[in-house]
Amino acid sequence: MRNTEDAVLNMALTPADTAVTDLGQTGCTSPKCSGAFVADEDGVLVGISRASLARQDAGPVFFEEAGPRQQLFFAPHKTKIAIVTCGGICPGINDVIRSIVMEAHHHYGVAATLGIRYGLRGFIPACRHDVVEFVPQNVAEIHEFGGTILGSSRGPQPVDDIVDAMERLGIGFCIFIGGVGTMRAASAIQAEIAGRELPIGVVCIPKTIDNDIHFVSRTFGFSTAVEQATEAIACAHVEAVGAPYGIGLVKLMGRQSGFIAAEASMGLKHVNMVLVPEEPFALAGPGGVLDVLDKRLRQRGHAVIVAAEGAGQHLVAATGRADPSGNPILGDFCGLLTSEIKKHFKEMSLPITQKSIDPSYIIRSVPANTADAVYCGFLGRLAVHAGMAGKTGLMIGSVNDRYVHVPLPLVTRERKHIDIASDYWQAVLDSTGQPRFAVYQA
Amino acid sequence: MRNTEDAVLNMALTPADTAVTDLGQTGCTSPKCSGAFVADEDGVLVGISRASLARQDAGPVFFEEAGPRQQLFFAPHKTKIAIVTCGGICPGINDVIRSIVMEAHHHYGVAATLGIRYGLRGFIPACRHDVVEFVPQNVAEIHEFGGTILGSSRGPQPVDDIVDAMERLGIGFCIFIGGVGTMRAASAIQAEIAGRELPIGVVCIPKTIDNDIHFVSRTFGFSTAVEQATEAIACAHVEAVGAPYGIGLVKLMGRQSGFIAAEASMGLKHVNMVLVPEEPFALAGPGGVLDVLDKRLRQRGHAVIVAAEGAGQHLVAATGRADPSGNPILGDFCGLLTSEIKKHFKEMSLPITQKSIDPSYIIRSVPANTADAVYCGFLGRLAVHAGMAGKTGLMIGSVNDRYVHVPLPLVTRERKHIDIASDYWQAVLDSTGQPRFAVYQA
Amino acid sequence: MRNTEDAVLNMALTPADTAVTDLGQTGCTSPKCSGAFVADEDGVLVGISRASLARQDAGPVFFEEAGPRQQLFFAPHKTKIAIVTCGGICPGINDVIRSIVMEAHHHYGVAATLGIRYGLRGFIPACRHDVVEFVPQNVAEIHEFGGTILGSSRGPQPVDDIVDAMERLGIGFCIFIGGVGTMRAASAIQAEIAGRELPIGVVCIPKTIDNDIHFVSRTFGFSTAVEQATEAIACAHVEAVGAPYGIGLVKLMGRQSGFIAAEASMGLKHVNMVLVPEEPFALAGPGGVLDVLDKRLRQRGHAVIVAAEGAGQHLVAATGRADPSGNPILGDFCGLLTSEIKKHFKEMSLPITQKSIDPSYIIRSVPANTADAVYCGFLGRLAVHAGMAGKTGLMIGSVNDRYVHVPLPLVTRERKHIDIASDYWQAVLDSTGQPRFAVYQA
């Protein structure tokens, strides 16, 4: 039995009882059919602290648990699945693609798995990108290579044209691998599909190296990216130690959320200061970044600073420009920091040596580590299960250590951020030894 | 307000309201004291599926959330903390030690952090192991090395002697880093302490490379071990490909639970068959392991088998012996498998080449990867927070993606196993392509 | 002008002046043809110390320098090249195969490059292994995988049958990738070819992970193997540190020569004792291995021993058996050492903990590191150049930092060993800190 709140949370192409295929009755050849199916009713509670439970007047909120369903919406041997990868690359995309193809082929025996090339552009006839048809042999080794074998691109394309292409290709459901922007596009596509009353499903797999998506405890590729980032930090430390008053500055990804910078700083112990978008630190003045850096250099002779891409935006003028994905182009805080450091220590007559490292392309383009590879395998499988069951307008999320179906409108509302009042951020500070900086006053 | 069930779940040295130190009032110098404390009432719900919630007649069960408390039981500058590491090594122990020492020193400013050498033996005067006194400088780099700088040993020691030593050393609380056996010992020690009415705390950090402890989603070192195991599997694959009808057999840790074998097989795609203690497979006969291997070899010319240490124990005679930790010494299933394979293919006149790899010591002795390093940092910090607050008889667990205090009696009841009827095991089978083997009939 | 000695050193299918193709005249399309050819007369002096030069009464000995020749014996577009890989695997074989195929195709445009499967067995019709025809696309990525994609096998096959197969396949020249045993076989094959007066070339690329081939400063894969071996040693050190009186024993490849053990011990600084086949050490008695180990353990509490596979054979009974390659199966010295250590310390009442690691299959099956990859590229290219020029009965060697053609008879005379009276071995001792052990007296 579902409560009202729940009814809103789950979308499917049709009620399950009209599903065309019941794996429990039709003698599916998959070894799966011995029957460990997940029922829609097996919801996963979202808020699990005592306070959360007490707070919810409308009753507890559950997400559907992800997993194979006994009743399928799509007849496998007549169904075509499409995959599209959008936005920046991150470790593990090819693992996800491989997993989708393998699950669709070996577990369900679908008619075809199609790859749309170079993001949403691949749906647009004028861009003249061929559609790839995947078979297991072609994808067997792709996980050993970073990036995406489908190619990717940024930016929206006309929703009409995309749905036209889906119809033309005869797609049963499409799996979108992308970030919040992609999921907004997927929502619009799903709305258009609903408007046309088409039996086409929209399933999303969250992809962002910044790990800033709600209802996803850790986006795929994040673990690999953090591991890779620590290598750059180690190098910055070596450079800092090797010169008198050496400063190593490492710029890491993180436009609005500093998770990579924070985790990498806890992963390697040589970071003395980490700057994230969530903290409105002052640069100058007592207790500001320069003051803390000055003390560190005089005491220890060298320092490592890690700055997330979007840190310190309160200190630089907005560029007013945006990239093709619509993300605002950030002000150059690391440039500002570098010149302010130079200015400060010139005034102080301390002969520093500063080296800056921006390892972004190296971090995001390596193959997935084992943890991410395993994780990507689940994401791909579960997206296929969701799609085959006729689920639509959802993202495969991970909440409270369970895989769940998250309705797209809940995902796209806002980004996930580091709570700088939390014990998590305190752990970061404990690791670097930095204080809570003085707050910037405009 | 706590329910009856909850009262059972949490132990502390004294009621919190008689705590000697209130960080919110005494002007602690820690930057933490701005106040992001965790309250005991912030419980974490254990069963979070809709079914679990419905099932609980006695009301929902909560664990205490781990984290810093505003009210301490111990006065930091008078308190000595002890650390002891027991049982086999696994990646990350030194990270945990480092984290404990750093948190105890920098965050609380405790009087001393002592290291007990070579496991519980270090408490026993006759063993003549000196106690180490840790300071931050000495542990700053230890996480770069695998194993445990304290040394370890297996097996119990007299509880009386251990508590005597704790009294003699003036220990406020002791952090035990060990497996289920260690936690049983810690329980007995805590009971003895309670019997003597001593104000000494017992806090455990779960350590087992097999990942088979309840209320711990993933034990530290497991991620590293799985990653390392995949390298051995890759080598077995290369060996198998390089010879006519080549078979690579990799034996991985997992006495009672096959998690490493299962995860590593999903992490690397070259495994064709994974054997775990949880599955009562038949070796001979149709649908048995040899039959499936035979088909694979004829089709593809090579095969990789991964066997957990404790797999196939239903097929070998029990040794009746036990190691110093009391773990039964397992029967030699890999030996049996090797000779049965040889016999089978000799009968079939298929000239196989078999190579066996046992990478156990290499897997367990590498330094922690970044994910484990970060995780170990939290475990160490949270153990110190729990101990300082006067919590006792508990393990730092991770349930539903939250760090919690788990009462020791709940931990030691039974091991965590792979549910071979679950979608998790199905994902393993989907990855290897192996069928559900025929079940062994005695 | 050549001296008498030189005439013996170089073999070719016919005098160069009757070569069918002159690249300088026929307008070859290769960018190479601008003309940086190597002339046969560009010999490389073998003995280069002042003493060597003085010693040579018969005049200095030169080897032909390897490299592209202006005059080819074979007309490229009519020529088929064969590749065969024999014996145990080692890192880089696929790099060599790839290089041969690429050079043969892109540089010379040969008619075909054939792969013989599973060693010399692939020539034998009764073994029913298909011959592979390589094209660039098929080998483009093979260097990313360890081992040999052709497969390998041990042991001889009838020379007649092999040459029959070469004739049947229409092979111009065959490149044998193998060790001293393979080169002996290649010599016999070349003699048979000469007896039949066939225009078929025999070119060898030396492959042995033991690095024990004369006129090859470092066999390919050796650098990778040593690097990989250090990881196992690091683990043995961690195991040794983690237990009271811990001893880590690592067995490394090296049947007759201890180069891997020696280099790995210099590469990682945790080795306290390295045992090689070249040193006739005593186990018992003053200054013997046990005595030195005893002192080390009492002083430092832990020790790491590295033993080459063939070390201590003077202390164990010969098995009298041989593997399919004809190599004698060695006596189990590491077993002896283990039991003698156990016995010794039991007598001494020192409670040691010993862990043994045999990483051989892991060491030899990883992909080549970058240095080996580059090196393998040269070996493959130069073998093709030599073959195309009609050179035969030779191995591509590296002498005095130059690539040369070494006549097979000079190679197979004896193995290369560590000179334990040299400064090289002294450097190993300086690294481990071990003394020169007392010499075993039978």
Place this chain on the structure above:
Amino acid sequence: MRNTEDAVLNMALTPADTAVTDLGQTGCTSPKCSGAFVADEDGVLVGISRASLARQDAGPVFFEEAGPRQQLFFAPHKTKIAIVTCGGICPGINDVIRSIVMEAHHHYGVAATLGIRYGLRGFIPACRHDVVEFVPQNVAEIHEFGGTILGSSRGPQPVDDIVDAMERLGIGFCIFIGGVGTMRAASAIQAEIAGRELPIGVVCIPKTIDNDIHFVSRTFGFSTAVEQATEAIACAHVEAVGAPYGIGLVKLMGRQSGFIAAEASMGLKHVNMVLVPEEPFALAGPGGVLDVLDKRLRQRGHAVIVAAEGAGQHLVAATGRADPSGNPILGDFCGLLTSEIKKHFKEMSLPITQKSIDPSYIIRSVPANTADAVYCGFLGRLAVHAGMAGKTGLMIGSVNDRYVHVPLPLVTRERKHIDIASDYWQAVLDSTGQPRFAVYQA
């Protein structure tokens, strides 16, 4: 007996026959003293091709072989050794330092080994850098970290002041770890020492990541740097594949010589074009870089370009400025290349995506790989042997696969370059598939 040429080649503080210590007679406690000494007369022939030997009218040229001497100039227990590291960091410096300290202490038992901090500045009193006294315990683990624990700096310091400091510190000999600039400084220092008739030795260990020093087949750190560079190239390839008409541009070290770029391109097979300082390529026009890139992109859809730091300087205006070491600051060729590529494909209406990676700081700051670690061990040992024997004004070189003493004046004459008419460069072209570009016409 030495020929005239030889007499010029070797310098020593005094004739060997007045050496104060004869290790063969005084009963040195080193295990070395069993006697595998190297004699000065054991020269190594420099030119070893037949042509070289024929060419030398003045007789063959030999270098002294490096190694331990029986007769020492310095009495070990009275001798202090100094170490200084100059210029940019590269992998392995700490391995060299460690080796020097260990050899000086354990093998010779010298009075002290001193570390001069931050390059030649460390000799200058006004810079106020303390001198470090090394003992084995302090350096035992330093090889696990990249860079130099001594710190480094660029640029000359007054020779007078340096020699004053050497006298003041009572240094027997100083080991300079640096590049050609440092060796020029060392020559001047040695001349000043000779002018003052001081018994102070000057021994150099060549250090340059560019591998551009004569009489050094491969500078230490080069192997590691090349390996590390391939990882950046792999990432550039992934980025290029992931976007429509993707171009990955990797800038590698190599101011005047393109060895890292060339080797890394042979080590990883994804490079399509490598640009080095030695080749005067045209950018525009038929057969120029843009033309070749255009064809590649249209055929394959993506491309990877590797450019050495100093490539294409014939196409950019000289900056006229120099860094503190006196090296001219290079014109920004990669900037030019990027803008010319953008311009070209805009004209061609091909929508490219270009990503640039500059991994220099990451490449040079990693710890040495095993091959470099072993190599660094020899360089350090041999420098100590040379210094103790009273050799001066020399560099430890490696010529024809032997370690030798190279007189400094021979080293500093000119840089080592890639010969683009050689088979080595042809091998690079064969690997990338690029043609010989049209030559730039000013």
